[in-house]
Amino acid sequence: METRANYALIGLFTLAVIASGFLFVFWVSGTGRSTDEKTYKIVFTGSVTGLASGGWVLFNGVRVGEVKSIDLMPNDPSQVYALVNVRSRVPIRVDTKARLESTGLTGVASVALIGGSPSAAPLGKAADGGPGVIYAERSDFQSLLEAARHITAQASDLLDKTNKLLDTNSGAINASVKNLQKFSDALASNSDGIKNFLTAMTEVSKEIGPLSDKLSKLADDTDGVVKAVDPAQVKTIVTNTAQLSTKLNAAADKVDGVLTNLNGFLATGDSKGAFGEIAAAAKSIHTLADHLDTRTKELSVNLNRFATTGLRQYEALAVDGRKTLAEINRAVRSIEDNPQQFLFGKKQQIPEYSSNR
Known part of the structure; x- marks a missing residue:
């Protein structure tokens, strides 16, 4: 009897332990979770x-926490939603972000x-x-x-195009x-031959190599000649030449006036030859003035390339030009004062006789 009583107690104790385990599991998976977790x-896209x-x-x-369930979005099959249970004390905010991550090399994903x-x-x-x-x-x-x-698709497309290109242009x-x-x-x-x-x-x-050295030396010599020219002297000669040209133009204008006056005196037929000569002289003076003006412009460019010797020659030219201009001015004034003298020569004074009565 005593042995049978011990087996009964052991069986009752075992049943009590199993029941307690079921109750504990139910409490952990049910009631406790509903109060300690939020869903x-x-x-996911x-x-x-x-x-x-x-x-x-x-x-x-x-x-x-853990994932409770996964399913497709009813209105958009390209999206998937997962219901997750998270501990209540975890601070989930409106700006909390979510994404899918893989754990190691096993391929198991987590949220x-x-x-x-x-x-x-x-x-x-x-x-x-x-x-x-x-939204993850x-x-x-x-x-x-x-x-x-994307890279694989592009590489495949590139290989296809390369194969087509090679096939088309194989010849x-x-x-x-x-x-x-x-x-x-x-x-x-x-x-x-190449060697x-x-x-x-x-x-x-x-x-x-030596030719380049000679060219460099020539350039240095040319630069020295240009630097040797005194800019002040060049400016003076150019100014004098310009003044000479201006005075020649003025003299030509005076000759035109003299010719106009002479035309009044030389209205006869015999005076036409003399008038033609005067006109030719005036035209020559105009031509000389134009040539001097052109030479003046050329001299203003070329004088920068000359040394001091050339400058002295142009100064002498300016002095001679002034003398020539002075002679022309004297001739023009003489013609203006007495044009008949230019045509008929200097009048000889007729001796005066007085009769004694």
Whole structure:
């Protein structure tokens, strides 16, 4: 009897322990979770490969919950939403960000939450009374995969185009290769000529070296000659020449006036030859003035290239020009005072006789 009583007590104790375990599990998975956790809705765009129910939810790298369920958005199949349970004390704000991250090389994905500003408001329930919604950003892994797909597509397209180009221009490519081969053979067969050409070019370069030195010396000598010219003397000669040209033009105008006056005196037929000579003289004076004006412009350019010896020659020319101008002025004044003297010569004085009565 005593042995049977011990087995009964052991069985009752075992049943009590099992019942207590069930109650504890029920409390942990049911009632306790409903009071210590909050549910949020994370919306993803694109693939969520590796994410499954029971996956981790991380907040700044710390595990704070798990994925409850995953499903497609009813109104947009390109989006996926995940319901996650997060501890109530975790500060989920309206500016909290979410993204999908892969754990190691296993391919298992988790939801990473990045905390927002402490001054931001807590994330509450949605307008329809459902869980608060967080729109996830694209993860680095997703961006990497998309970039890899894009690069792969571009590389494949480039290879296709390259193959088409080679197929289309295979004849031209073969011809170019043959031409290169011919050119290479020609160079090989004329190696001696190329060597001689390079040797000749070396000799030419050696000759050009001394020539460049001579040209440099010539440029220095020319610069010295230009610097030796006194700018003040050049300016003086140019001024004197310009004054000479101006005075000659004025003298020519006076000759025109004299010719006009002479035309009144020489209205007869016999005086036409003399008038023609005077007109020719005036025309010559005009031509001389024009030539001097042209020479003046040329001298103003060329004087800068001459040394002091050339300047003295032009000064002598200016002095002679002044003398010539003075002679012309005296001749013009003489004609203005007595034009008949120019035509008929100087009148001889007729001696006067007085009769004695």
